[in-house]
Amino acid sequence: MRDLVAAFAQAFRLLASGNPGLYAIMARTLLVSGTATLLALVAGVPLGYLLARRRFAGHTLLLGLVNTGMGLPPVVVGLFVWLVLARSGPLGSLDLIYTRQAMVIAQLIIALPLIVGFTTTSIRALPERLPDLLRTLGAGRWRTLWLLAGEARLGLLAAVMAGFGAIISEVGASMTVGGNLEHSTRVLTTAIVTETSRGEVPLALALGLILLALAFAVNLVLTWAQARGSR
Amino acid sequence: MSGPAPGAVAIAFDGVRFTRERRTILDLPRLDLPAGAITVLFGPNGAGKTTILRLISGLESPDAGVIRVAASSGARSDVAYAFQEPVFLRGSVRANLALGLTLRHVSGDEAAARIQAAARDCGIGHLLDREAHTLSAGEAQRANLARALALRASITLLDEPLAAFDRVGRGAFLEELATLLRRHSGTVVLVTHDREEAFRLGDRIVVLAAGRVLAHGPLQEVLRRPPDRATAELLGYTVVIDDAGRLLGVPPGALRLGADAVTFRFVVEKVVEVGLEERVRGRIVTRSGEVTGELSLPAGMPVPEAGATLDVSAVGCVFIGA
Numbered sequence: 001m002r003d004l005v006a007a008f009a010q011a012f013r014l015l016a017s018g019n020p021g022l023y024a025i026m027a028r029t030l031l032v033s034g035t036a037t038l039l040a041l042v043a044g045v046p047l048g049y050l051l052a053r054r055r056f057a058g059h060t061l062l063l064g065l066v067n068t069g070m071g072l073p074p075v076v077v078g079l080f081v082w083l084v085l086a087r088s089g090p091l092g093s094l095d096l097i098y099t100r101q102a103m104v105i106a107q108l109i110i111a112l113p114l115i116v117g118f119t120t121t122s123i124r125a126l127p128e129r130l131p132d133l134l135r136t137l138g139a140g141r142w143r144t145l146w147l148l149a150g151e152a153r154l155g156l157l158a159a160v161m162a163g164f165g166a167i168i169s170e171v172g173a174s175m176t177v178g179g180n181l182e183h184s185t186r187v188l189t190t191a192i193v194t195e196t197s198r199g200e201v202p203l204a205l206a207l208g209l210i211l212l213a214l215a216f217a218v219n220l221v222l223t224w225a226q227a228r229g230s231r
Numbered sequence: 232m233s234g235p236a237p238g239a240v241a242i243a244f245d246g247v248r249f250t251r252e253r254r255t256i257l258d259l260p261r262l263d264l265p266a267g268a269i270t271v272l273f274g275p276n277g278a279g280k281t282t283i284l285r286l287i288s289g290l291e292s293p294d295a296g297v298i299r300v301a302a303s304s305g306a307r308s309d310v311a312y313a314f315q316e317p318v319f320l321r322g323s324v325r326a327n328l329a330l331g332l333t334l335r336h337v338s339g340d341e342a343a344a345r346i347q348a349a350a351r352d353c354g355i356g357h358l359l360d361r362e363a364h365t366l367s368a369g370e371a372q373r374a375n376l377a378r379a380l381a382l383r384a385s386i387t388l389l390d391e392p393l394a395a396f397d398r399v400g401r402g403a404f405l406e407e408l409a410t411l412l413r414r415h416s417g418t419v420v421l422v423t424h425d426r427e428e429a430f431r432l433g434d435r436i437v438v439l440a441a442g443r444v445l446a447h448g449p450l451q452e453v454l455r456r457p458p459d460r461a462t463a464e465l466l467g468y469t470v471v472i473d474d475a476g477r478l479l480g481v482p483p484g485a486l487r488l489g490a491d492a493v494t495f496r497f498v499v500e501k502v503v504e505v506g507l508e509e510r511v512r513g514r515i516v517t518r519s520g521e522v523t524g525e526l527s528l529p530a531g532m533p534v535p536e537a538g539a540t541l542d543v544s545a546v547g548c549v550f551i552g553a
Contacts, residue, residue: 127318129314129316135290136312137335137378138335139334150321
């Protein structure tokens with residue numbers, strides 16, 4: 001209990017001190033996880049739409065993969081991405097290993113099935129004839145997708161929350177492919193691991209509280225948007 | 232929207248075949264739907280009526296053949312389509328009516344005026360600010376129709392526009408719809424499996440069964456001269472072969488007690504009460520065979536026993552295939 005109180009105190013001190021290192025880690029965490037979520041949305045929403053509305057060869061297999069992917073262990077994803085991006089791997093020449101880009105790729109892989117899965121469910125909940133209606137009213141392909149996304153916005157916001165929540169809190173993949181390099185690839189979760197291993201438990205707890213506060217703030221905005229959307 | 236040239240063809244099907252899972256849904260070697268007319272696509276479930284609308288609107292493509300749609304802008308975007316089951320987006324009825332107009336680049340005062348006019352014509356002027364999802368089935372069907380009419384497309388497709396109404400509401404709206412469609416200057420293609428709707432609303436009729444056209448032409452002409460037995464039966468005629476061996480179509484409710492120009496023998500099977508009326512069900516017997524029929528008993532007439540034979544006559548009979 002004393003540790004927890006000390007952690008709260010230290011977290012406030014850290015934030016109040018304006019420590020540029022801490023703010024850089026927070027910004028990096030948001031940048032990496034935000035970019036991965038955005039990319040997962042761009043790829044995942046159309047894919048989710050296809051899975052919800054079209055039947056094609058391999059449809060069931062892909063749906064099964066997506067459902068399995070919704071519970072992917074981040075450390076396993078990190079390991080696969082590391083094998084591909086490592087100097088000796090097939091994409092080693094791209095020189096991406098231990099960079100923020102590598103972390104975005106790993107986090108994208110973790111978030112994508114969640115976004116696809118939630119999108120599929122929310123599009124399936126819409127009236128079957130809605131895409132046909134929009135086409136006959138004069139909407140083109142992309143406008144139809146945009147209008148359907150608007151109709152399914154509650155489900156899509158849930159998808160963003162699930163995807164962002166899963167990757168901002170993961171440590172295995174970020175550590176494996178990012179390498180936890182100070183001033184470069186260190187994010188809040190990997191910093192917590194580092195401080196814990198150094199025995200700086202109050203500092204690790206303080207970073208943990210900041211991470212929770214950050215995730216809470218982002219989800220609060222999304223929840224507010226969801227509540228507005230349901231009106 | 233300018234009026235179509237007289238005799239112009241709005242939609243032409245040429246060698247069109249549409250299949251689904253190797254089953255032929257529609258086979259239309261040749262079918263022209265004239266511009267400016269209300270054409271009713273009439274037939275039982277599974278006849279391919281809705282498929283024709285989906286092909287015209289571009290929602291489906293034929294496996295073979297060509298469909299030429301001569302909309303005034305020369306594009307499928309000048310086609311409006313009201314589905315059988317109304318579908319709405321979140322938002323008010325007004326917003327739902329406005330969407331199609333926005334997508335077709337009609338906005339501002341012009342859009343507002345069209346929405347107001349279509350809503351008033353369809354009897355939903357007072358519902359424009361209601362959430363579309365809170366409408367009753369009948370109101371939703373009216374809003375669905377208003378959304379299509381507000382587009383003022385040169386071709387309007389209506390799929391069972393009265394399907395959501397109960398019997399009482401249907402009768403009232405059928406009259407409103409008939410007036411509304413007569414005022415509409417574009418081409419209307421309307422799907423129904425209800426004879427009363429077809430006969431009340433159509434200028435022309437296309438009778439379909441199992442994906443094929445059995446008959447098509449001006450409504451009165453097809454009704455007066457059904458080309459074959461199947462068409463006549465779909466149109467509601469009781470088909471009998473008279474003593475001269477000709478196929479005769481007896482219109483529904485045309486049987487009367489007593490001999491006249493066209494007289495049959497009628498064997499009573501049972502008498503059923505329909506409200507205050509008593510109807511006799513039985514068999515019309517001719518030299519070539521027998522078919523089931525029904526006649527109403529005049530007030531005060533003693534109820535005949537089952538098995539009794541009566542002389543009945545029919546008015547308004549048509550010769551089939553003549």
